[in-house]
């Protein structure tokens with residue numbers, strides 16, 4: 001069983017992208033692919049107990065969460081503010097990469113940077129688990145994880 005982290009406002013579910021049925025992919029969908037302890041715990045559960053050998057992070061075009069983070073002014077507040085705050089480092093990186101470019105390019109760059117940041121956090125989580133002595137079921141079956 002693969003594991004997919006994708007955005008809540010993506011119009012294409014991972015099951016359709018990979019031509020899989022319901023239950024064949026463990027999917028965690030959250031706005032902007034942000035990672036918090038609950039999301040990471042869900043991913044850890046899939047890796048440990050369901051033997052998910054692969055984690056995929058799926059960003060998407062015209063992401064509303066990333067666009068909101070690009071448009072955010074001032075200090076983000078509330079629960080949506082928590083999403084914006086999580087995406088803000090990718091937006092900052094994209095602004096540094098795309099000074100003077102149009103907003104559409106900035107948003108697409110921020111979407112890519114945000115997905116890469118989420119991938120990095122997934123790797124850190126998996127590495128931390130390995131150091132803690134957990135074995136993933138995928139390794140038991142000889143799969144490269």
Ligand SMILES: [Zn+2]
Nearest residue numbers: 007009063064
């Ligand atoms: Zn989105």
